[in-house]
Amino acid sequence: MAPPAAQRSGTNRRAQFGVFAGYLLASAGAALGALLLVVSLLRPEAFAGLRTMASDVTSSVGEAGAAGRVGTSNFFDAIAGYYEAGSKNAQMQEEIAIARVKLAEARALEQENEQLKAVLGLAQDEREPVAIARLIGSTSVSTRRFAYLSAGRDDGVKVGMPVTSPMGLVGRVLEVGRTSSRVLLLTDSESIVPVRRATDNVVAFAEGRADGSLRLRLISLGVNPLEIGDVFVTSGSGGMFRPGVAVAMVTQLNDDGAIARLLSNPAATDVVIVEPVWQPEALKMLESPPAGPTAQSIEEVAAELPEPPAVSRPAPTSTDARTVASSPGE
């Protein structure tokens, strides 16, 4: 379709000026966009307030649909299911066989655990969940994997809290609004979770991959001890996630670890639980900048030290320093 005559400026000064101003404004918009982009790439949390305001406003719309989401995901699954029914069936049978063994193992472990805890006199670590909410939607257009949660500051949700479902870990809270919040899913490429094998202490990092699976990177190098069907749980290191939450199952081995399938598929979870941060103190310590001691902290430490003896001692010689330095290793 041809542009309307008004688009063509011809010799009309006024129209020419209008076209020029239009280009000027559009270029200014593009430049402003580039500027915003640079700022938000350098500081991803920069516009969190604006974003959470938008999600607060729109989440009420999304929440209405969230109740029916399990049905919707089944609709998509149903279409996909026709294409991979056979292989999926075989895969599931294999998984059931593995799961039976695992179940027996888990029962034995549970029993042993109870006994050991009784011996130590430990109470079961029962934590009250912060909130129980629905996952409203996700960034299904973008390459990033965020989900929107129907609980926010009003429900006590804070940044960094882990989000779990009965099947396992889902992600962690990234930005909090008044009535909604944004969750970084485990499958986002920026998400890293410290995990360990459920049966022993093989530790690894679970990184998100673009296609909805996780990549397990073993921390200790050497012969890859993983096998297909191994289940990984959170290790608790880092202090954010409570240890022992199921994360993923190995589906494919590679050089330095494995590719694993997420155990709690967010699309199939209806209601999720927001848990408190496991070790807030440890997390705070990790998040503080690893800079040298500040003047204030030196004073604090100095105040806690016992008074130095009045007699001045000679400075330690180099041999003294060496023996002191090597003594903890021996």
Place this chain on the structure above:
Amino acid sequence: MMEKLNPTARRDLFGSKINRDHSPAFVYGVPWLSIVLASLVPMLPVLAPAPVVPPLSFMFLLGWRLLRPGLLPLWAGFPLGLIDDLLSGQPLGSSVLLFSLTLIALDLFELRFPWRGFWQDWIVASVLITLFLLFSAMLSGAKLDLLHFWLLAPQLLLSVLLFPIIVGAVTVLDRLRLLRVRRID
């Protein structure tokens, strides 16, 4: 009597011609509203494991721009891109930049090819959608590897195939836009 002579004398596609006129709120509001509503796709109850849903707001923008040149001002990329960025999960500014550049590019393209057909529009839209998805992925701040670009292929294919349907939706909305609902007193 008049009706027998000319059936469109009193009514046409957009309603009664007598004592009714187009409403400015509809004429200018419907395109903006439809693009903003398409930006709310992340609030749909779909939790996708990978990028699968076509960039609907961008496709509606293309549809309106190609079907009704001059209806959206050249600076519309800034506000529409900003609204899209607030929910899309992209870093704020990526859609602002890409929407603005798209509108400028389409305006320049139109100077060169003022008369176009369906196929030309589809090819132009396909090229722009491809560029939009590629640049969105590159500007998303995710750690990119080859797998990301392979995963864009299904989304891209779906988007290109969906574009004529989006154009169909835009024509239906265009009819709604031009309904004569305002009473002339």
